[in-house]
Amino acid sequence: MKLSLEGISDRNAWESKGYHLPSFDVSEVRKNTDEAPRWVHFGAGNIFRAYHARLAQELIEKGSLDSGIIVAEGFDYEIIDKAYKPFDDLSILAILKSDGKVEKQVLASVSKSVKLDTAVKDDYSYLKKAFENKSLQLATFTITEKGYSLKGADGSFTKAVSEDMSKGPSKPVSYIGKVAALLYARYSAGGAPIAMVSTDNCSHNGEKLFAAIHEFAAKWTENGVADKGFLAYVENPESVSFPWSMIDKITPRPDDSVKDMIAADGVEDPEPVITGFHTYVAPFVNAEESEYLVIEDDFPNGRPALEEAGVIFTDRDTVNNVERMKVTTCLNPLHTSLAVYGCLLGFDRISAEMNDEDLLKLVNTVGYKEGLPVVTDPGVISPESFIDTVVGKRLPNPFMPDTPQRIACDTSQKIPIRFGETIKSYIADPSKDVSSLNAIPLVLAGWLRYAKGINDKGDAFECSPDPMLAGIQDKLQSLEFGSTLDAEKVREVLLPILKDETVFATDLEKAGLSDKVIDYFIKLMSGAGSVRKTLHDALS
Numbered sequence: 001m002k003l004s005l006e007g008i009s010d011r012n013a014w015e016s017k018g019y020h021l022p023s024f025d026v027s028e029v030r031k032n033t034d035e036a037p038r039w040v041h042f043g044a045g046n047i048f049r050a051y052h053a054r055l056a057q058e059l060i061e062k063g064s065l066d067s068g069i070i071v072a073e074g075f076d077y078e079i080i081d082k083a084y085k086p087f088d089d090l091s092i093l094a095i096l097k098s099d100g101k102v103e104k105q106v107l108a109s110v111s112k113s114v115k116l117d118t119a120v121k122d123d124y125s126y127l128k129k130a131f132e133n134k135s136l137q138l139a140t141f142t143i144t145e146k147g148y149s150l151k152g153a154d155g156s157f158t159k160a161v162s163e164d165m166s167k168g169p170s171k172p173v174s175y176i177g178k179v180a181a182l183l184y185a186r187y188s189a190g191g192a193p194i195a196m197v198s199t200d201n202c203s204h205n206g207e208k209l210f211a212a213i214h215e216f217a218a219k220w221t222e223n224g225v226a227d228k229g230f231l232a233y234v235e236n237p238e239s240v241s242f243p244w245s246m247i248d249k250i251t252p253r254p255d256d257s258v259k260d261m262i263a264a265d266g267v268e269d270p271e272p273v274i275t276g277f278h279t280y281v282a283p284f285v286n287a288e289e290s291e292y293l294v295i296e297d298d299f300p301n302g303r304p305a306l307e308e309a310g311v312i313f314t315d316r317d318t319v320n321n322v323e324r325m326k327v328t329t330c331l332n333p334l335h336t337s338l339a340v341y342g343c344l345l346g347f348d349r350i351s352a353e354m355n356d357e358d359l360l361k362l363v364n365t366v367g368y369k370e371g372l373p374v375v376t377d378p379g380v381i382s383p384e385s386f387i388d389t390v391v392g393k394r395l396p397n398p399f400m401p402d403t404p405q406r407i408a409c410d411t412s413q414k415i416p417i418r419f420g421e422t423i424k425s426y427i428a429d430p431s432k433d434v435s436s437l438n439a440i441p442l443v444l445a446g447w448l449r450y451a452k453g454i455n456d457k458g459d460a461f462e463c464s465p466d467p468m469l470a471g472i473q474d475k476l477q478s479l480e481f482g483s484t485l486d487a488e489k490v491r492e493v494l495l496p497i498l499k500d501e502t503v504f505a506t507d508l509e510k511a512g513l514s515d516k517v518i519d520y521f522i523k524l525m526s527g528a529g530s531v532r533k534t535l536h537d538a539l540s
Helices: 011-015 026-035 046-062 078-087 121-132 159-167 175-188 205-223 229-235 256-265 316-330 332-344 357-374 383-394 411-428 439-450 469-476 487-498 514-524 530-539
Strands: 039-042 069-073 091-096 102-107 110-115 138-141 194-198 245-248 284-288 292-296 312-314
Touching: 026 110, 039 046, 039 121, 046 069, 046 091, 046 102, 046 284, 069 078, 069 121, 078 091, 078 110, 091 256, 102 256, 110 121, 121 175, 159 175, 159 205, 175 194, 175 205, 175 229, 194 205, 205 229, 245 316, 256 284, 292 316, 312 316, 316 332, 316 357, 316 383, 316 411, 332 357, 332 383, 332 411, 332 439, 332 530, 357 383, 357 411, 357 439, 357 530, 411 439, 439 514, 439 530, 469 487, 487 514, 514 530
Parallel strands: 039 069, 039 138, 069 110, 091 284, 138 194, 292 312
Antiparallel strands: 091 102, 245 292
16 A cells, blocks of 8 residues: 555555545646645644644535645755655544544645745745735644744844845745745735734744744835835735634654554555654654644635634634633643653653653642633633643543653743743732742742753753753753752752743742742752652642
């Protein structure tokens, strides 16, 4: 069984192994996409394949959409070379259900995969032609929050961005520069409307995308390298909209157990590969069953009927409330809590952590006891029901190969929203006592302890990538694991970190929580077994 257009023509072979095959004429859908594209997606990674591509496939099979998605990868071009082209842009989606059943289907909703690279002329010309076509209704994004950043650590524009801004939209090399250039091509071809929809897992994602593209439009018009009307086009929501969204679907890297299952079915070449940018890709993608996508309904050129596939369309305030509910209370803080302590305690599966009595108490306290009292109910999704599903079904799913090490990536960038916003809500509410928070300070202390790179047995481990990790580790260097730490010395070292509002979204000393974090940190550092003891005692 070969994953290719010719290979899936042997429907009996695939269907006998339990695969759902496309029920539509793939060649006809691809022809329609070439002639009248409606949907372009930037970011060809696993979340796109597991969610957006599946949504499109459902609509095509229902007859509500007659064209597919053009997917463009603008960072890790090997994804196109290794996970798309060898398989005729088809992929296998394995939905891992909590009851152990696996739902397998072949996705054919991606009509064309291309590299977002002006040096790859055929690909870029195809994308440009799509953007010039009035039929195009939306461009969606999963490029991670870092993808919208135009500046380096020093606060100035990166070299690529700076050069693109001065040279104009002819041959940009930066990610957003290339996207802005495609939008400029649309403007130059008559200025048909379009929705630019970030579906990245970050707060106010539409605002971040608008700010990045607007920066290019402003600089290009200011520098005289683009028509002055382009800035007005970007600023007019009736021409270009930037809806906010909230996305939630756990999509771990391709797992060996899924690979083995697919290989046992007879599928050829299922082996995952690692690209030069350390992206794990395969002809398949594995994901959980639960999923949520809530989008601000602002599409000036119309949109596919995605509500037929379960997408919730609403207003911006509701999207913001749903996002806050998920990111500050019902999922993300729980994930980070499990990531920090899971790494320290030697776990390699999130699901296994949920069988640990202490860790289960930790996430229940962070979510139900400390988070829910200050969350805003968005109306379209119940916060309590959401967290019930997370704790009772999603996180304990033993068939989901998600790891604390993956979740621990970029923790410093996640803490402000995942924990800082809850702390700020307690401070702002006169009926709440911020000093009553216990599990959240425990997680923050655990993160600093994690940064030492020493597990609870006293063995060294490799921390996950994080832009602030080296700086934090340097500051913690004088605090030795396994020694009786002097409280004043620890305070002297930790207080500048705990007062940093860029890390915690608030000054923890002013909030009255710094002493609690420092006390927990000292206990966590006392020696082998101290993480387990501190965790158990703090939650008893």
